Amino acid sequence: GSSLEPEECSMEPPAVPEEEVPVTVAPGPVGCQLFGYVGIEAVLDQMKIKTMKTGFEFNIMVVGQSGLGKSTMVNTLFKSKVSRKSSQPGQEERIPKTVQLQSITHVIEEKGVKMKLTVTDTPGFGDQINNENCWDPIIKYINEQYERYLREEILITRKRKIPDTRVHGCVYFVPPTGHWLRPLDLEFMRRLSKIVNVVPVIAKADTLTLEERAEFKQRVRTDPQGTPGVPHVSPAQLKSCIPQIQEDLKTHAISVYPQEDFDQDPEDRALNDRIREKIPFAVVGADQEHQVNGKRVLGRKTKWGIIEVENPAHCEFPLLRDLLIRRSHLQDLKDITHNVHYESYRVRRLNESNRP
Amino acid sequence: QNDDCRTLSLSAHVGFDSLPDQLIKKSIKQGFCFNILCIGETGIGKSALINSLFNSSFEDPPSTHFLPSVQLKPQTYELQESNVLLKLTIVNTLGFGDQMNKRDSYQPIVDYIDAQFEAYLQEELRIIRSLFSYHDTRIHVCLYFISPTGRSLKTLDLLTMRSLHSKVNIIPIIGKADSISKTELQEFKSKIVSELVSNGIQTYQFPTDDETVSEINTIMNGHLPFAVVGSTEKVNIGNQMVRARQYPWGIVKVENESHCDTVKLRKMLCTNMEDLREKTHAQHYELYRRCRLEEMGFRDIGPETKPVSLQEAYEAKRHKFYLDLQRKEEEIKQGFVQRVKEKAGMLKEAEQKVQTKFECLVLMHQEEELKLEEKKKVLEDEIAEFIEKKATAELLQSQTPVSTPVDLKRQGLQKVSAYA
Numbered sequence: 096g097s098s099l100e101p102e103e104c105s106m107e108p109p110a111v112p113e114e115e116v117p118v119t120v121a122p123g124p125v126g127c128q129l130f131g132y133v134g135i136e137a138v139l140d141q142m143k144i145k146t147m148k149t150g151f152e153f154n155i156m157v158v159g160q161s162g163l164g165k166s167t168m169v170n171t172l173f174k175s176k177v178s179r180k181s182s183q184p185g186q187e188e189r190i191p192k193t194v195q196l197q198s199i200t201h202v203i204e205e206k207g208v209k210m211k212l213t214v215t216d217t218p219g220f221g222d223q224i225n226n227e228n229c230w231d232p233i234i235k236y237i238n239e240q241y242e243r244y245l246r247e248e249i250l251i252t253r254k255r256k257i258p259d260t261r262v263h264g265c266v267y268f269v270p271p272t273g274h275w276l277r278p279l280d281l282e283f284m285r286r287l288s289k290i291v292n293v294v295p296v297i298a299k300a301d302t303l304t305l306e307e308r309a310e311f312k313q314r315v316r317t318d319p320q321g322t323p324g325v326p327h328v329s330p331a332q333l334k335s336c337i338p339q340i341q342e343d344l345k346t347h348a349i350s351v352y353p354q355e356d357f358d359q360d361p362e363d364r365a366l367n368d369r370i371r372e373k374i375p376f377a378v379v380g381a382d383q384e385h386q387v388n389g390k391r392v393l394g395r396k397t398k399w400g401i402i403e404v405e406n407p408a409h410c411e412f413p414l415l416r417d418l419l420i421r422r423s424h425l426q427d428l429k430d431i432t433h434n435v436h437y438e439s440y441r442v443r444r445l446n447e448s449n450r451p
Numbered sequence: 452q453n454d455d456c457r458t459l460s461l462s463a464h465v466g467f468d469s470l471p472d473q474l475i476k477k478s479i480k481q482g483f484c485f486n487i488l489c490i491g492e493t494g495i496g497k498s499a500l501i502n503s504l505f506n507s508s509f510e511d512p513p514s515t516h517f518l519p520s521v522q523l524k525p526q527t528y529e530l531q532e533s534n535v536l537l538k539l540t541i542v543n544t545l546g547f548g549d550q551m552n553k554r555d556s557y558q559p560i561v562d563y564i565d566a567q568f569e570a571y572l573q574e575e576l577r578i579i580r581s582l583f584s585y586h587d588t589r590i591h592v593c594l595y596f597i598s599p600t601g602r603s604l605k606t607l608d609l610l611t612m613r614s615l616h617s618k619v620n621i622i623p624i625i626g627k628a629d630s631i632s633k634t635e636l637q638e639f640k641s642k643i644v645s646e647l648v649s650n651g652i653q654t655y656q657f658p659t660d661d662e663t664v665s666e667i668n669t670i671m672n673g674h675l676p677f678a679v680v681g682s683t684e685k686v687n688i689g690n691q692m693v694r695a696r697q698y699p700w701g702i703v704k705v706e707n708e709s710h711c712d713t714v715k716l717r718k719m720l721c722t723n724m725e726d727l728r729e730k731t732h733a734q735h736y737e738l739y740r741r742c743r744l745e746e747m748g749f750r751d752i753g754p755e756t757k758p759v760s761l762q763e764a765y766e767a768k769r770h771k772f773y774l775d776l777q778r779k780e781e782e783i784k785q786g787f788v789q790r791v792k793e794k795a796g797m798l799k800e801a802e803q804k805v806q807t808k809f810e811c812l813v814l815m816h817q818e819e820e821l822k823l824e825e826k827k828k829v830l831e832d833e834i835a836e837f838i839e840k841k842a843t844a845e846l847l848q849s850q851t852p853v854s855t856p857v858d859l860k861r862q863g864l865q866k867v868s869a870y871a
Contacts, residue, residue, distance in 0.1 A: 138537075142471075143472075145729075203458075205468040251745065421467075425470060
């Protein structure tokens with residue numbers, strides 16, 4: 096869009112209508128003032144009606160070793176039993192020999208807004224003795240969805256609305272083990288952040304005490320860059336993985352969501368910077384309700400207390416939820432998938448056949 | 452993959468009901484784009500209507516009647532109302548209906564609309580593309596101005612609309628409607644509608660499938676074609692400046708719904724802008740794209756009825772092109788070889804000629820030489836003869852002492868010396 100001067104719409108006729116008349120012959124946009132109400136903003140209502148009618152599609156993938164609480168996390172996010180485990184109860188949970196991809200789709204509705212949610216689980220990831228190339232089935236799956244969309248798009252007679260099965264966000268669960276990212280984590284995130292939006296989270300963060308968390312937040316604030324290789328000061332900081340993870344990601348040039356390159360304006364950048372400071376989120380998943388102070392809350396009950404999932408003081412789950420669903424990021428995830436990742440897949444694919 | 456789709460109920464507020472708002476916020480940031488094509492004879496009030504519709508004064512000098520052919524002139528304006536930014540492009544047809552021979556009046560218009568579709572298609576087919584930030588120039592609605600004759604549609608109108616109705620949303624309107632009386636207007640409207648139907652021309656109908664707008668849209672559909680009046684001037688009526696046309700017998704207020712349908716048109720354009728854009732993209736553009744791709748030789752189903760992807764079609768075309776290229780190369784090579792052969796033949800011939808000429812010359816030379824020999828011989832013979840003759844003559848001379856003049860001279864000299 097060219098440079099425009101926002102002009103206010105005034106109800107009374109102005110003294111002198113200010114217009115920019117293009118001097119050149121080529122028709123360029125002319126800023127015009129409206130003398131009265133026209134009703135253009137009715138287009139917003141129409142958009143709303145249209146989107147409510149067609150509904151939304153959202154596809155999310157969860158990747159991580161078994162036992163990190165992925166299914167519970169997804170259930171907590173969408174406040175219902177959307178995960179595969181919950182939808183197919185009674186099935187014996189066996190760790191498969193190879194990485195498998197299983198998707199399950201639900202239609203959920205809230206206040207008239209319909210969403211077709213597809214959750215893809217990846218059992219078997221990182222569970223084998225030899226985990227080399229365990230990301231290959233995942234990459235293959237993601238590319239398959241792009242391929243499907245591409246084929247629909249280049250048909251001559253194509254559908255009015257192409258079904259979107261592309262993965263919009265991939266939540267990667269990092270176990271709260273070490274202070275550095277393991278080679279598996281680095282490899283996976285490096286490869287995948289090139290083709291899909293990756294959101295890393297630290298799973299089962301209830302194993303980190305408040306002090307430890309406070310400490311690494313403090314460290315992040317005073318020394319956000321950090322220096323790799325600097326020995327830790329105290330054993331308590333052994334568990335302070337967040338700044339190290341950020342450092343790791345930076346060293347390996349892994350760009351996780353929200354990517355810096357796609358910040359659209361200073362306002363976006365400020366908002367996303369605040370999120371980037373906190374990534375990866377330390378989350379706890381729980382799908383059981385307990386009674387705390389007379390209120391029913393979602394949480395995990397332990398011998399030493401109840402961890403409230405929605406309490407920002409207890410864990411950063413609300414931040415993850417805000418990022419993925421609320422505010423502007425769900426649409427943003429879809430847009431980046433469509434405008435960036437899908438387009439680069441398309442370029443690769445169409446260029447492939449060029450080579451003899 | 453598990454493909455069954457179950458409905459699930461949520462136990463608490465998740466928060467994705469903000470999705471439509473997220474989408475709207477993004478759209479507002481991006482801005483909206485709307486392109487209107489105005490077709491109508493010169494002087495029928497196109498510019499005045501646009502000014503009235505958008506309550507603005509777009510600079511547009513009146514055009515002449517003497518243009519040799521129909522020209523399309525697009526102009527883009529940026530309007531803002533509260534937080535909605537609209538990039539409005541008005542395309543005017545200059546000289547429509549002015550020529551003596553109106554046979555090709557509609558062709559430039561069809562070409563223009565197709566060109567916009569083509570530009571979008573080219574962008575879409577590109578390998579590295581940016582549809583996201585593409586400035587859409589496709590025409591979303593065509594306002595066709597009908598002359599307020601009160602009788603029926605002109606042939607030019609029918610021809611033009613028939614060539615455009617499958618390419619663009621047409622909304623027929625009656626221009627300068629203040630020259631028709633109310634009773635005549637109703638008859639005229641019905642006549643127009645029936646003529647359109649009998650000629651198989653599909654004009655745009657406001658959508659009636661959504662409950663919130665279906666009622667009002669159905670009513671509005673009944674008012675089509677809209678009888679509009681536009682005015683660039685304002686008249687002072689009761690301390691307010693109102694857009695109107697002042698006649699000696701009264702004032703026609705543009706914004707008064709009982710005077711004309713301009714306000715209705717404005718409302719309908721604004722409330723159905725999204726639908727117009729969608730129809731343009733999902734229906735008219737898709738049709739153009741389909742025809743164009745088939746024209747270019749692409750197929751969805753291959754010869755063995757297997758679905759062929761565009762990419763494979765590209766590949767096949769490229770392969771064919773390569774083969775063609777090779778064939779041409781061969782042809783050129785052959786041609787070259789042929790020419791070389793010919794030239795070599797020519798050269799050989801020439802060489803032959805030279806050879807024969809040479810031999811001929813040699814022969815001639817020999818002949819000449821022989822001749823010369825003979826002559827030489829003859830000459831030598833003559834010389835020999837002459838020497839013989841000379842010898843005999845000298846012999847004869849030495850035998851007879853004859854006073855030669857030389858002796859006489861000597862004698863004379865002696866005599867002279869004797870007397871001296």
